Amino acid sequence: xxxxxxxxxxxxxxxxxxxxxxxxxxxxxxxxxxxxxxxxxxxxxxxxxxxxxxxxxxxxxxxxxxxxxxxxxxxxxxxxxxxxxxxxxxxxxxxxxxxxxxxxxxxxxxxxxxxxxxxxxxxxxxxxxxxxxxxxxxxxxxxxxxxxxxxxxxxxxxxxxxxxxxxxxxxxxxxxxxxxxxxxxxxxxxxxxxxxxxxxxxxxxxxxxxxxxxxxxxxxxxxxxxxxxxxxxxxxxxxxxxxxxxxxxxxxxxxxxxxxxxxxxxxxxxxxxxxxxxxxxxxxxxxxxxxxxxxxxxxxxxxxxxxxxxxxxxxxxxxxxxxxxxxxxxxxxxxxxxxxxxxxxxxxxxxxxxxxxxxxxxxxxxxxxxxxxxxxxxxxxxxxxxxxxxxxxxxxxxxxxxxxxxxxxxxxxxxxxxxxxxxxxxxxxxxxxxxxxxx
Amino acid sequence: xxxxxxxxxxxxxxxxxxxxxxxxxxxxxxxxxxxxxxxxxxxxxxxxxxxxxxxxxxxxxxxxxxxxxxxxxxxxxxxxxxxxxxxxxxxxxxxxxxxxxxxxxxxxxxxxxxxxxxxxxxxxxxxxxxxxxxxxxxxxxxxxxxxxxxxxxxxxxxxxxxxxxxxxxxxxxxxxxxxxxxxxxxxxxxxxxxxxxxxxxxxxxxxxxxxxxxxxxxxxxxxxxxxxxxxxxxxxxxxxxxxxxxxxxxxxxxxxxxxxxxxxxxxxxxxxxxxxxxxxxxxxxxxxxxxxxxxxxxxxxxxxxxxxxxxxxxxxxxxxxxxxxxxxxxxxxxxxxxxxxxxxxxxxxxxxxxxxxxxxxxxxxxxxxxxxxxxxxxxxxxxxxxxxxxxxxxxxxxxxxxxxxxxxxxxxxxxxxxxxxxxxxxxxxxxxxxxxxxxxxxxxxxxxxxxxxxxxxxxxxxxxxxxxxxxxxxxxxxxxxxxxxx
Numbered sequence: 001x002x003x004x005x006x007x008x009x010x011x012x013x014x015x016x017x018x019x020x021x022x023x024x025x026x027x028x029x030x031x032x033x034x035x036x037x038x039x040x041x042x043x044x045x046x047x048x049x050x051x052x053x054x055x056x057x058x059x060x061x062x063x064x065x066x067x068x069x070x071x072x073x074x075x076x077x078x079x080x081x082x083x084x085x086x087x088x089x090x091x092x093x094x095x096x097x098x099x100x101x102x103x104x105x106x107x108x109x110x111x112x113x114x115x116x117x118x119x120x121x122x123x124x125x126x127x128x129x130x131x132x133x134x135x136x137x138x139x140x141x142x143x144x145x146x147x148x149x150x151x152x153x154x155x156x157x158x159x160x161x162x163x164x165x166x167x168x169x170x171x172x173x174x175x176x177x178x179x180x181x182x183x184x185x186x187x188x189x190x191x192x193x194x195x196x197x198x199x200x201x202x203x204x205x206x207x208x209x210x211x212x213x214x215x216x217x218x219x220x221x222x223x224x225x226x227x228x229x230x231x232x233x234x235x236x237x238x239x240x241x242x243x244x245x246x247x248x249x250x251x252x253x254x255x256x257x258x259x260x261x262x263x264x265x266x267x268x269x270x271x272x273x274x275x276x277x278x279x280x281x282x283x284x285x286x287x288x289x290x291x292x293x294x295x296x297x298x299x300x301x302x303x304x305x306x307x308x309x310x311x312x313x314x315x316x317x318x319x320x321x322x323x324x325x326x327x328x329x330x331x332x333x334x335x336x337x338x339x340x341x342x343x344x345x346x347x348x349x350x351x352x353x354x355x356x357x358x359x360x361x362x363x364x365x366x367x368x369x370x371x372x373x374x375x376x377x378x379x380x381x382x383x384x385x386x387x388x389x390x391x392x393x394x395x396x397x398x399x400x401x402x403x404x405x406x407x408x409x410x411x412x413x414x415x416x417x418x419x420x421x422x423x424x425x426x427x428x429x430x431x432x433x434x435x436x437x438x439x
Numbered sequence: 440x441x442x443x444x445x446x447x448x449x450x451x452x453x454x455x456x457x458x459x460x461x462x463x464x465x466x467x468x469x470x471x472x473x474x475x476x477x478x479x480x481x482x483x484x485x486x487x488x489x490x491x492x493x494x495x496x497x498x499x500x501x502x503x504x505x506x507x508x509x510x511x512x513x514x515x516x517x518x519x520x521x522x523x524x525x526x527x528x529x530x531x532x533x534x535x536x537x538x539x540x541x542x543x544x545x546x547x548x549x550x551x552x553x554x555x556x557x558x559x560x561x562x563x564x565x566x567x568x569x570x571x572x573x574x575x576x577x578x579x580x581x582x583x584x585x586x587x588x589x590x591x592x593x594x595x596x597x598x599x600x601x602x603x604x605x606x607x608x609x610x611x612x613x614x615x616x617x618x619x620x621x622x623x624x625x626x627x628x629x630x631x632x633x634x635x636x637x638x639x640x641x642x643x644x645x646x647x648x649x650x651x652x653x654x655x656x657x658x659x660x661x662x663x664x665x666x667x668x669x670x671x672x673x674x675x676x677x678x679x680x681x682x683x684x685x686x687x688x689x690x691x692x693x694x695x696x697x698x699x700x701x702x703x704x705x706x707x708x709x710x711x712x713x714x715x716x717x718x719x720x721x722x723x724x725x726x727x728x729x730x731x732x733x734x735x736x737x738x739x740x741x742x743x744x745x746x747x748x749x750x751x752x753x754x755x756x757x758x759x760x761x762x763x764x765x766x767x768x769x770x771x772x773x774x775x776x777x778x779x780x781x782x783x784x785x786x787x788x789x790x791x792x793x794x795x796x797x798x799x800x801x802x803x804x805x806x807x808x809x810x811x812x813x814x815x816x817x818x819x820x821x822x823x824x825x826x827x828x829x830x831x832x833x834x835x836x837x838x839x840x841x842x843x844x845x846x847x848x849x850x851x852x853x854x855x856x857x858x859x860x861x862x863x864x865x866x867x868x869x870x871x872x873x874x875x876x877x878x879x880x881x882x883x884x885x886x887x888x889x890x891x892x893x894x895x896x897x898x899x900x901x902x903x904x905x906x907x908x909x910x911x912x913x914x915x916x917x918x919x920x921x922x923x924x925x
Contacts, residue, residue: 051515332843347857351824358865360848361517365839365869373863375854 037146043139055355069096069175087416089167097149097177112157144213148180158186165192171200181214185222192225199233209237220247230258238264248274259286265294275305283312284408287320294323301334314345316352327359341371470531499629516786594639601637616699624695625732632666640675651680665696671706678709704739716752726754733760737769745772751919761790764798771800774900779812788818793826802833808844815847822859829859837867890917
């Protein structure tokens with residue numbers, strides 16, 4: 001192992017790969033990527049000393065010398081079948097961080113809709129690679145901008161409605177994969193997007209690192225249901241940052257399920273750009289082994305008359321460690337804001353742990369804001385109730401856990417999508433129960 | 440107690456000017472400004488302290504120098520103020536207050552405030568700095584009480600006296616809850632603390648009266664770096680009151696106090712604070728910076744520590760009374776009302792560290808912001824792996840009055856034990872027009888209506904205050920918020 005510092009090593013990886021990244025011939029894109037890698041080198045990885053990274057450290061990432069994945073690769077059909085939605089969809093599959101045309105099925109799109117892999121969206125590259133901000137807290141998004149090898153560009157013009165869900169599936173590989181998405185809905189447009197991050201199965205032992213950045217803009221009166229399923233291999237690292245702006249009268253519903261990876265963080269920043277908008281963010285964490293799974297949110301109510309709701313549930317087993325940080329800021333002018341937040345946790349093992357930090361910053365007076373948190377084991381009375389009715393204790397526990405998780409699963413749009421997410425959650429619970437966990 | 444327009448004006452006038460808050464016409468023995476090793480040695484020598492105490496202070500001073508160089512003042516709290524020049528502060532003054540001969544010489548506006556708060560006449564004299572005459576000699580009263588306490592084996596004296604008379608206790612417990620290097624201000628306090636109270640309750644003794652700093656009100660002022668140490672031995676009980684509801688005159692802008700509580704097996708400590716120091720004028724000019732470290736350790740099984748605080752004064756409040764629940768079945772409580780009006784900033788909360796089995800804690804925090812004030816609740820509940828069966832309930836509510844103030848909540852919850860049960864609830868709201876209308880319709884003035892609603896909002900905390908404090912605190916809330924509506 002060479003002794004190069006982490007950031008320099010990655011800068012080297014960028015130099016080596018620069019020629020083969022999308023937009024390598026476009027001088028503006030190259031300049032932007034160079035600036036991004038320089039910014040990452042300057043800022044460095046976020047660490048414990050930053051308030052928003054207090055509970056999650058990235059030392060494990062620093063210990064490895066990351067390589068970028070090979071340019072080709074394909075996915076085992078059985079694995080794809082298992083990961084894909086059991087319904088018609090606009091499907092984009094990424095293997096090794098590259099668009100896999102053979103496995104994908106974009107299908108026909110209505111007029112005014114654009115859906116492309118980033119590698120084929122030359123005209124949108126500069127837009128997609130735009131910086132999220134110059135802060136150490138989000139420096140991984142600059143690393144992502146420099147190294148992004150692919151991603152999804154979804155653009156809907158005003159009033160365009162996508163009937164079928166857009167399905168994005170990425171298979172993790174033992175390398176550093178950078179995907180960058182741009183989702184932009186015009187006024188009154190409607191879409192449903194499912195992002196799945198799956199175990200590529202190339203090597204069970206080697207860890208991969210998937211680094212995702214998504215920019216989402218929901219136009220006035222538009223509706224976007226955005227579901228995220230993080231089901232990477234238990235050895236993998238996963239870091240995702242989402243930047244969402246929500247226009248007047250729009251609705252953004254996000255469900256994030258994390259049930260894989262050794263270390264994962266999904267950070268979501270939501271800005272209210274127009275009044276009367278509604279945001280519903282729900283999350284479910286299923287942590288076993290020594291998984292460290294983090295959800296960090298910042299909801300910025302900058303305009304009046306908006307509503308937001310957050311519900312996060314955590315099931316933590318073994319040595320698992322769940323983190324929930326939910327920031328809400330209500331600006332002085334954002335009167336009539338209604339912001340609710342609830343975090344609930346079940347700790348199922350002696351060494352399981354949870355750190356939660358809701359953070360409410362309220363500068364307007366005519367608001368309704370509340371947050372709550374509860375932490376404990378499965379309720380003994382509920383268990384007793386079920387046992388008294390002849391249900392074996394293991395099954396009773398699993399039923400209670402299903403019920404606990406179902407509240408979040410229920411936020412996924414009905415039909416094939418919800419079935420898909422539910423199947424994953426039930427599968428996780430069944431597998432852990434069989435292994436002798438969840439006690 | 441209807442507030443007529445005139446009294447409101449009077450009090451507003453007070454809030455605006457409060458000229459009796461900062462009298463400087465004091466004859467006192469001042470040490471020149473600045474902080475150095477010599478300052479520490481001077482303070483120690485002035486108090487006739489033994490060598491070990493001086494060494495302790497010097498160790499703290501060295502740590503503080505290192506902290507100041509490496510990190511400076513802590514910057515994480517949600518408060519903003521110009522950087523403090525620690526060399527521009529007097530670290531020692533033996534005050535000889537210029538005393539007034541009678542209440543007739545006291546400013547009538549100040550008297551009106553006392554009247555509103557319902558403070559007994561004699562106490563008014565003391566608070567206003569009038570020389571206490573033979574009729575009410577608190578020294579003799581205090582002496583009577585002290586005699587009684589002494590018979591029971593209770594030690595209640597100033598810190599300086601304790602260092603001289605009870606070195607074994609001070610050496611054993613001082614800095615054992617708040618270590619010398621705990622944080623920037625605590626370390627500064629350890630180096631230069633002026634004085635404070637020392638209390639020791641022997642095993643099995645139930646202290647027969649509320650111990651209060653009132654007793655020592657006309658002894659030498661404790662100054663800006665107050666140090667309190669309270670030890671409650673096995674099975675003992677004590678209730679301690681600190682501060683008072685009346686606006687306090689004070690000449691020092693920076694206050695960095697440290698309070699340490701130790702509760703042994705089956706002991707119970709109740710510690711109540713009412714703080715109403717000068718908050719600065721309407722634009723936040725002047726006013727006290729109150730950077731306090733308060734911490735209690737429940738060392739023994741079934742011990743209990745309860746903090747109750749009503750914080751209405753100070754330009755900046757930075758205060759987190761905490762409990763370390765080491766003993767099994769130990770109990771920690773925190774009841775707080777923090778009011779911030781005009782340009783005040785308050786960043787306050789608590790820490791409950793659960794280590795013992797079945798330890799329990801309750802946190803009730805009520806934050807009220809008005810004017811352009813910023814009020815933050817910042818709390819930590821940590822359940823360590825060994826704290827099986829730990830239980831916490833937290834509730835923090837914010838009330839906003841006016842559209843230019845802020846109410847913030849930052850609770851940290853860290854749980855490492857599955858059998859722990861932790862619950863947290865928080866709400867933010869304002870006084871609704873409906874509530875105001877309802878009260879107004881029944882003939883209450885707007886000010887009285889606000890006062891009534893606010894008192895209802897804080898009821899759960901005010902109930903925890905000792906009787907005599909509770910009545911005054913209720914009135915205090917009303918006075919603190921006058922002029923904030925409409």
